[in-house]
Amino acid sequence: MTTRAPSIRDVAKVAGVSTASVSRTLSNPEMVSEATRALVFNAVQQTGYRINVSARNLRKQATSAIAVLVPNLANPFFARILSGIAEVMSGAGFSVLIADTTPMSLDDHRVPAFLSLNQTDGLIVLDGLLERDALLNRGTPASRAPMVFACEWNENLVRPSVTIDNQDAARRAIRHLVSLGHKRIGVLNGPRDNVLTQARLEGAQGAIHESGLELPKRWVFDGDFTLQAGVRAAALWLGAQNRPTAVFCASDEMAMGFIGELNQRGVRVPDEVSVVGFDDLEIAAHFVPPLTTIHQPREAIGRAAAQMLLDRMSLSVQERERQPAPKLVLPVDLVIRKSTSPPRQSAG
Amino acid sequence: MTTRAPSIRDVAKVAGVSTASVSRTLSNPEMVSEATRALVFNAVQQTGYRINVSARNLRKQATSAIAVLVPNLANPFFARILSGIAEVMSGAGFSVLIADTTPMSLDDHRVPAFLSLNQTDGLIVLDGLLERDALLNRGTPASRAPMVFACEWNENLVRPSVTIDNQDAARRAIRHLVSLGHKRIGVLNGPRDNVLTQARLEGAQGAIHESGLELPKRWVFDGDFTLQAGVRAAALWLGAQNRPTAVFCASDEMAMGFIGELNQRGVRVPDEVSVVGFDDLEIAAHFVPPLTTIHQPREAIGRAAAQMLLDRMSLSVQERERQPAPKLVLPVDLVIRKSTSPPRQSAG
């Protein structure tokens, strides 16, 4: 009844050739004669043969699959990057495994499992926190796996990576606010231990000082990139005295949470406070008001990371270790919409 | 130099036991004696052994992986469901493969590849369009694969599924608008061939008629669930004479695109038109104005689908075919926020 799936032997028998010929026809059609090819294709049709991926993987010592470690799948920011990765990878014949790293503690047994390379041929890491995991460095086989870090990655760490210039982006956001005449500029940032947070804060700080302004501690709000963090910041902002007339947020989600909450409390943006976001999520252009923000080419980041991983995987271990880790820094744009305007009173 | 990874044989040698004992220790520790167990664990440590997944899969005729077919990965709606799936599945020791089906034409070779079960042990399909693919039904092995359909699924089709009651949801949205006093209610719907579109339209139509109102064709706007569709609908709405005073949108994205565009053109929501969304994306509660919408328990849908698939996979083919396809319909809520209000003039 439940008869076993047809194997390459069955195909060979039907076609009247050897299993080697079948295998060759299927993976290197140009190696066999026209006649054999026809015979085999025919037999494949007849038997309904489907290759057994596990057997091939075992023999080839490769899996044709890569894994993506995502800090938070529910976050729309990552979804889009994943989409870019999936596009390139499936085009190249690879499957994409996803792993949400939020629920995994850093020393979770699954992380090394992914790294051990017999589950996947390579890895794209979107979670900057994972680097600190000793596991990435300890076991030799693990650290040798082809790996590309994307997004949450400090540009000066030594690993293949695809990032944007976070400092520069923050600087541009601030300059825009300064050029509008803002003197008191606040920053709503990510979690302190996040690599992006530091880079963006430095950039913002630099630009503020360059302009002869100050960034006192009380104008720097800690957040975590989420809508909720924006909501909390709104309450803080409202309660503060001598408030900033503009706030640079390290993510669109926080910017929207901030604006949304202010609106509920009757404070208008940009009339009473200008807001700059970061990411340029799709919704940003349609928000009320449309968000001035830093555009990140998310799909391109995903595609680039995938391509870089593909390149790395095509190298031998030695070659990989000899070559310096490639680093790609993609350009970002400031897109000016309606959430920023000159401050209400020109003087603080 | 590049020495081959330690295999179970190496562990066995170091531990001074047979490969069988090693295998048993690793997968059924209770089958071996205390002493052997210690010996083996030790040897595993020493050798740095990692199981070879391909070999195990080949032997066990299973992959410990499932695939999720997503219509559009970039869509935040699906990202959250995926997150629920990943959570349950990785808890149960399964890997999750994702495949974005938008780029695949329906007869793409990859679809049957996923179905052929030797790449994955099961399938969760979030793309309602795929059912029409003859491939799902033609080949016996394919149609026998454990499969669960979620979200985009018509409740009365015969397949294991996790859905919400779309008709009821739409009905509730409409009743809410009616209860506010609206007489002219429009609908911004999904693509015509989408299963959700039909169910929601029927529900909306039903509720409108029940209330003694009409739904003329010109008040039904075709969309595709995207922000852009909302933008387009706004233009249409503005251009129409005798406009609806309220619009029920089949997705939050469309609702937000609609509101965003109206705002740019100086039309206030809900003052001039009330808007109900569908999905309750995170951002909905923080939009300006906060969106009245149908709450879908997205993470729960994902978890439920994963659990159902797990259950189905634990059954034999015969059992699966004997049992009726399980169907889970999760409850939805209407959450009333600020994008709906009584119409400006009480009479049409």
Added chain:
DNA sequence: ATCGCTTATGTAATCCTTTACATCGACATT
């Protein structure tokens, strides 16, 4: 001491492909 039963372990077959190596014709060159 023998038998029977249980528990722990080892041996070796098995899962299905890929591919190194061997073989075989056919054809060209000398």
Added chain:
DNA sequence: AATGTCGATGTAAAGGATTACATAAGCGAT
């Protein structure tokens, strides 16, 4: 005619874990 070359095919050996079956050891009962 003998030799060499080349392309196409077949044979059989991996690849690494699981597990059916065989064996051995331990123990209680007779």
